Amino acid sequence: MRGLSPRERKRPVNSDGPGSVKRPARPRKRTLGRATIADVASAAGVSPMTVSRALKDSSLVTKELRDRVAAAVAELGYVPNLAAQTLASARSNLVGVIIPSLSNSVFIETLTGIRDCLSVAGYQIIIGETVYSADHERQLLSTHLSRAIDGVLVTGVELDPDVKRSLEQRSIPLVHMFDISEDPEALSVGFSQWQAGYEVGKYLMARGYKRPGLIAGQLDPRSLKRIDGYRKALSEGGIAQFAEILTPEATSIALGGQLLWRQRVAWPDCDAVFCVNDDLALGALFECQRRGVQVPKDLAIVGFNDLPYAKLSVPTITSVTTPRYEIGFQAAHLLLRQMTGQPLERRSIDLGFKLAPRESA
Amino acid sequence: MRGLSPRERKRPVNSDGPGSVKRPARPRKRTLGRATIADVASAAGVSPMTVSRALKDSSLVTKELRDRVAAAVAELGYVPNLAAQTLASARSNLVGVIIPSLSNSVFIETLTGIRDCLSVAGYQIIIGETVYSADHERQLLSTHLSRAIDGVLVTGVELDPDVKRSLEQRSIPLVHMFDISEDPEALSVGFSQWQAGYEVGKYLMARGYKRPGLIAGQLDPRSLKRIDGYRKALSEGGIAQFAEILTPEATSIALGGQLLWRQRVAWPDCDAVFCVNDDLALGALFECQRRGVQVPKDLAIVGFNDLPYAKLSVPTITSVTTPRYEIGFQAAHLLLRQMTGQPLERRSIDLGFKLAPRESA
DNA sequence: CTGAAAGCGCTTACAG
DNA sequence: CTGAAAGCGCTTACAG
Numbered sequence: 225m226r227g228l229s230p231r232e233r234k235r236p237v238n239s240d241g242p243g244s245v246k247r248p249a250r251p252r253k254r255t256l257g258r259a260t261i262a263d264v265a266s267a268a269g270v271s272p273m274t275v276s277r278a279l280k281d282s283s284l285v286t287k288e289l290r291d292r293v294a295a296a297v298a299e300l301g302y303v304p305n306l307a308a309q310t311l312a313s314a315r316s317n318l319v320g321v322i323i324p325s326l327s328n329s330v331f332i333e334t335l336t337g338i339r340d341c342l343s344v345a346g347y348q349i350i351i352g353e354t355v356y357s358a359d360h361e362r363q364l365l366s367t368h369l370s371r372a373i374d375g376v377l378v379t380g381v382e383l384d385p386d387v388k389r390s391l392e393q394r395s396i397p398l399v400h401m402f403d404i405s406e407d408p409e410a411l412s413v414g415f416s417q418w419q420a421g422y423e424v425g426k427y428l429m430a431r432g433y434k435r436p437g438l439i440a441g442q443l444d445p446r447s448l449k450r451i452d453g454y455r456k457a458l459s460e461g462g463i464a465q466f467a468e469i470l471t472p473e474a475t476s477i478a479l480g481g482q483l484l485w486r487q488r489v490a491w492p493d494c495d496a497v498f499c500v501n502d503d504l505a506l507g508a509l510f511e512c513q514r515r516g517v518q519v520p521k522d523l524a525i526v527g528f529n530d531l532p533y534a535k536l537s538v539p540t541i542t543s544v545t546t547p548r549y550e551i552g553f554q555a556a557h558l559l560l561r562q563m564t565g566q567p568l569e570r571r572s573i574d575l576g577f578k579l580a581p582r583e584s585a
Numbered sequence: 586m587r588g589l590s591p592r593e594r595k596r597p598v599n600s601d602g603p604g605s606v607k608r609p610a611r612p613r614k615r616t617l618g619r620a621t622i623a624d625v626a627s628a629a630g631v632s633p634m635t636v637s638r639a640l641k642d643s644s645l646v647t648k649e650l651r652d653r654v655a656a657a658v659a660e661l662g663y664v665p666n667l668a669a670q671t672l673a674s675a676r677s678n679l680v681g682v683i684i685p686s687l688s689n690s691v692f693i694e695t696l697t698g699i700r701d702c703l704s705v706a707g708y709q710i711i712i713g714e715t716v717y718s719a720d721h722e723r724q725l726l727s728t729h730l731s732r733a734i735d736g737v738l739v740t741g742v743e744l745d746p747d748v749k750r751s752l753e754q755r756s757i758p759l760v761h762m763f764d765i766s767e768d769p770e771a772l773s774v775g776f777s778q779w780q781a782g783y784e785v786g787k788y789l790m791a792r793g794y795k796r797p798g799l800i801a802g803q804l805d806p807r808s809l810k811r812i813d814g815y816r817k818a819l820s821e822g823g824i825a826q827f828a829e830i831l832t833p834e835a836t837s838i839a840l841g842g843q844l845l846w847r848q849r850v851a852w853p854d855c856d857a858v859f860c861v862n863d864d865l866a867l868g869a870l871f872e873c874q875r876r877g878v879q880v881p882k883d884l885a886i887v888g889f890n891d892l893p894y895a896k897l898s899v900p901t902i903t904s905v906t907t908p909r910y911e912i913g914f915q916a917a918h919l920l921l922r923q924m925t926g927q928p929l930e931r932r933s934i935d936l937g938f939k940l941a942p943r944e945s946a
Numbered sequence: 947c948t949g950a951a952a953g954c955g956c957t958t959a960c961a962g
Numbered sequence: 963c964t965g966a967a968a969g970c971g972c973t974t975a976c977a978g
Contacts, residue, residue, distance in 0.1 A: 258755060260955055271965045276957065286963065301751065306731045307677065308955035310668035311970045326696060332687050339714075348728065350711060353700075367709065370667045390662065394619060477894050506894065513899035533838050533867065538874040621971055632949045637973065647947065669971035672954045953974080962964085 259300035267296035279304065310372055319349050319559065320368035322378040324356045324444060328475070330501070330529050330548060331379065334401065337552025338377060345560055347374070354379075356444055356474075362387055369394070375559045377552075381405040381412055382445050397562040399555045403446055404572050411562060413555040413573045420544050420577045421450030424498050424526055425457025427542075427579055433496040433524055437467030439483035439508065440500040441475035447500045450528065454498055467491035475500075480507020485515070488523075496524035496585060502531040505541050509584065524585035539583030547575040620661035628657035640665065671733055680710050680920065681729035683739040685717045685805060689836070691862070691890050691909060692740070695762065698913025699738060706921055708735070715740075717805055717835075723748055730755070736920045738913075742766040742773055743806050758923040760916045764807055765933050772923060773933045774916040781905050781938045782811030785859050785887055786818025788903075788940055794857040794885055798828030800844035800869065801861040802836035808861045811889065815859055828852035836861075841868020846876070849884075857885035857946060863892040866902050870945065885946035900944035908936040 265272040270289055278285040278293040285293070296302070310316040319342055323331040338349060350371060352364030361378075365387045368376065375397040381404070391398055400412035428436045438454060440447055455466060469487045473479055480503060487497060499505035505527030512519050519525055519539055527534055530545040554573055561568055626633040631650055639646040639654040646654070657663070671677040680703055684692040699710060711732060713725035722739075726748045729737065736758040742765070752759055761773035789797045799815060801808055816827060830848045834840055841864055848858060860866035866888030873880050880886055880900055888895055891906040915934055922929055 261957095262955080272956080273965055274963090277964085280957095284963075289964085301754075303727060303730045303751075305672070305733060305955055307668045307671035307733055308970090309957075311666070311672055311972080312955075312957040314957095314970070316668065326687070326693050327690070329688070329690060335687060348711070348732075350709070366664060369664045371709075372666060372668055390664075393662075477897050481897060507897060510894075510897045510899055533871075536838050536842060536868060536871045538871055622973095623971080633972080634949055635947090638948085641973095645947070650948085666971055669954090670973075672956080673971075673973040675954070675973095948978085949976100951974105951976090954972085956970085958967105958969080960965100960967090 258305075259302040261302075261304070263300055264293065264296045264302045267300060268292040314372070316372040316374055317347050318368075318371055318373045319347050319556070320352060320365070320371075320373040320376045321349050322352045322354060322361060322364060322368075322376065324354050324379055325474075326351070326353055328503075329531060330546075333548040334552035334555075337549040337554075338556045339552075341553045341556035341560065347560075356442060358384055365391070369396075375399075375563045377401055377555050377559060380445055381407075381410065381414075397559055399559045399562070401551050401555045403449070404574055408571065411558055411568070411571050413551050413558060413575065415546065415551075415575050415577045416453075417446045417449035418453035418456075420528070420546075421453030421455075421498075421500075422457045423453075423577075423579055424450075424528070424544060425454040425461070427581070428496050428498070428524065428526065428585065429457065429461040431496075431524070431585065433585075435467065435491070435494050436463070436496040436498060436524075437469075437487050437491055437494040438498045438500070439469045439480070439487050439504055441471050441473050441479050441483065441504060442500075443470060443472050450500055467494050475503055477503050477507040477510070480504035480509075481511035481514075482507075484508035484511045488515075488517070494523065496520075496526070498526045498528075500528055502527035502529045502534050502541065502543055505543065505584075506533060506537065509537060509539075509541060519584050526585045530580055534580070535582065542582045542585035543580050545578040545580050547577070550575050619666075620663040622663070622665070624661055625654065625657045625663045628661060629653040675733070677733040677735055678708050679729075679732055679734045680708050680917070681713060681726070681732075681734040681737040682710050683713045683715060683722060683725060683737065685715050685740055686835075687712070687714055689864075690892060691907075694909040695913035695916075698910040698915075699917045700913075702914045702917035702921065708921075717803060719745055726752070730757075736760075736924045738762055738916050738920060741806055742768075742771065742775075758920055760920045760923070762912050762916045764810070765935050769932065771932065772919055772929070774912050774919060774936065775934075776907065776912075776936050776938045777814075778807045778810035779814040779817075781889070781907075782814030782816075782859075782861075783818045784814075784938075784940055785811075785889070785905060786815040786822070788942070789857050789859070789885065789887065789946065790818065790822040792885070792946065794946075796828065796852070796855045797824070797857040797859060797885075798830075798848050798852055798855040799859045799861070800830045800841070800848050800865055802832050802834050802840050802844065802865060803861075804831060804833050811861055828855050836864055838864045838868040838871070841865035841870075842872035842875075843868075845869035845872045849876075849878070855884065857881075857887070859887045859889075861889055863888035863890045863895050863902065863904055866904065866945075867894060867898065870898060870900075870902060881945050887946045891941055895941070896943065903943045903946035904941050906939040906941050908938070911936050 261272045261275050265275045274285055274289055275293050278290045282290050321338060354361040362384050377399050379401050381400045400410060402414040403417050404414055405412040440451055469483045499508050505525050508525055509519055517523050527541045527543040530543040534541040534543045622633045622636050626636045635646055635650055636654050639651045643651050682699060715722040723745050738760050740762050742761045761771060763775040764778050765775055766773040801812055830844045860869050866886050869886055870880055878884050888902045888904040891904040895902040895904045
């Protein structure tokens with residue numbers, strides 16, 4: 225300790241003087257026994273502030289003190305208390321991420337992108353699943369607010385007005401993902417869902433399919449936009465009546481099979497189906513295989529998102545490749561710039577999508 | 586406010602007396618403008634403690650005050666600051682969950698089970714992905730420690746000794762998931778991975794397959810145990826040499842196809858393959874279909890975990906159903922009891938597994 | 947049932 | 963470059 229007298233841990237001492245009328249409460253120990261910054265400080269023979277600085281930005285502290293601090297940290301197994309840090313600095317280094325569902329693997333890569341971008345900047349993420357419910361979303365945001373998040377990433381461009389207000393009120397930066405906001409003020413990273421649906425429709429028409437149908441579950445805003453774009457393309461191709469099965473049920477491979485068959489029964493003359501996501505498409509493909517419907521000869525199938533199995537199934541599934549990882553990464557990057565007050569080149573980033581023609585259509 | 590004089594927000598006032606030598610620092614505002622418990626208190630005409638109590642356990646406060654507090658909370662849009670709560674109470678209401686990977690959908694249901702159990706008890710979870718690396722796991726735990734987690738749920742029964750020590754040191758409850766610990770002290774919820782592999786081997790032998798092989802990626806401890814059990818069953822059936830392709834590569838549907846073919850080339854006489862998980866099995870099935878290998882006639886396929894597609898693919902995939910949701914729920918429940926100091930009926934819970942014979946084997 | 951005081955473990959904002 | 967003081971927004975532990 226190089227002759228430096230270690231400082232005492234400062235705690236008010238109960239010097240109950242003779243003049244005191246009421247007996248003041250004794251100082252109470254409420255500590256957990258974990259090493260604190262004060263422990264490190266006294267072990268290193270410096271002030272807590274020096275420890276704090278050495279830990280944050282070592283360039284502010286001389287090498288000698290820095291080394292002493294490092295040694296003390298290692299020796300005591302000191303782990304900073306982020307609750308205290310958050311309270312004192314009013315920064316949590318926490319970013320809230322709101323996604324519809326973890327079971328929809330579409331969002332997993334996005335989470336990875338977010339994490340890859342944010343972790344190097346020292347941020348952690350807390351994930352909230354809305355389960356496609358606005359109520360849940362509101363609830364989640366409130367929880368996130370109580371954790372004092374520094375920013376939020378939310379799936380979709382539509383947001384509950386109350387939620388929006390409380391974020392603005394606290395000036396918590398927000399970036400939308402998976403779609404492009406119409407609001408010029410809003411930050412968003414994604415692609416045009418409508419356009420993607422439109423191009424699927426155009427593609428099927430161009431391939432010569434005469435009677436394309438559609439199956440969809442979930443019916444979240446993004447699916448609805450794809451459906452809308454798809455319809456537009458069909459109308460432009462002269463198709464007036466849509467052969468669609470829509471249901472609010474949660475999407476799944478199993479649901480794909482069910483919807484496909486309902487669709488077949490209702491419109492046996494359809495020669496193609498757009499499944500608004502790949503899980504539905506895979507389920508539809510399995511159902512066709514089981515029922516002896518040849519894909520694409522009897523029925524063409526198009527999925528959406530290009531999940532890993534789309535290029536591996538037999539036949540491979542025509543789908544739309546979406547930049548899921550990139551959406552997460554870029555959205556996080558944009559949020560980072562906003563949180564740190566850096567200038568933004570643009571407020572919305574359209575990452576596009578890509579139709580991937582394969583064997584099924 | 587019913588004639589009650591709202592209390593002033595107590596902040597030290599700069600009464601710089603004439604006797605003072607140095608000018609004391611002015612009190613500094615560092616607040617964010619968000620309503621605090623003190624704001625609610627003065628709006629409701631009560632003390633902060635009453636607000637705190639009304640919010641936590643309303644039975645401690647008279648209905649009248651409770652209502653006044655509720656009104657003030659609503660009016661001010663008060664959201665409690667969990668960082669302050671954590672710091673003051675030394676409880677974070679945060680549970681750390683360590684899983685290998687979010688992209689492996691096996692763990693998603695487990696997360697749901699955990700959340701379902703913990704959320705009603707008022708706990709939030711923070712997820713850490715180890716990416717199957719012990720280093721990452723150590724790092725994650727350290728981050729979780731700095732967030733002052735009240736408990737941890739970790740995948741697998743093996744744990745870095747350092748990590749274990751620092752958890753014990755802080756007496757943070759820990760429950761292992763997905764396997765049964767041999768350590769009688771440890772808490773664990775899962776099933777016997779070894780036994781599951783063993784039964785797959787027995788099943789294939791019983792079905793008359795003469796030359797069963799195996800493909801595996803990842804090679805995490807649980808896969809290795811399954812492999813081990815599988816080998817044991819084969820040995821007992823008189824098979825001395827194993828037709829296996831093992832690789833540490835991350836598991837995926839695509840990898841399943843590759844490994845299957847390598848396995849075929851190396852051992853063309855194999856009549857069955859155990860794929861240590863369903864993704865490998867699905868990839869293997871696709872590869873067979875593409876290569877014209879009939880399943881199960883030419884080659885039987887068994888997967889593991891019984892993911893949704895296993896019962897939907899054509900042919901359906903024989904697999905082992907694992908209680909993933911239940912593991913999460915029960916593990917969380919056990920952790921909850923441990924965290925709240927309730928007695929434990931048993932320290933390890935074997936939830937079992939179930940072989941699901943289907944078309945592929 | 948209610949409240950005043952002190953403390954949780956950090957950092958901000960100063961001062962030197 | 964370093965440190966002493968005060969404060970962040972809650973709760974604990976008392977006292978009445």
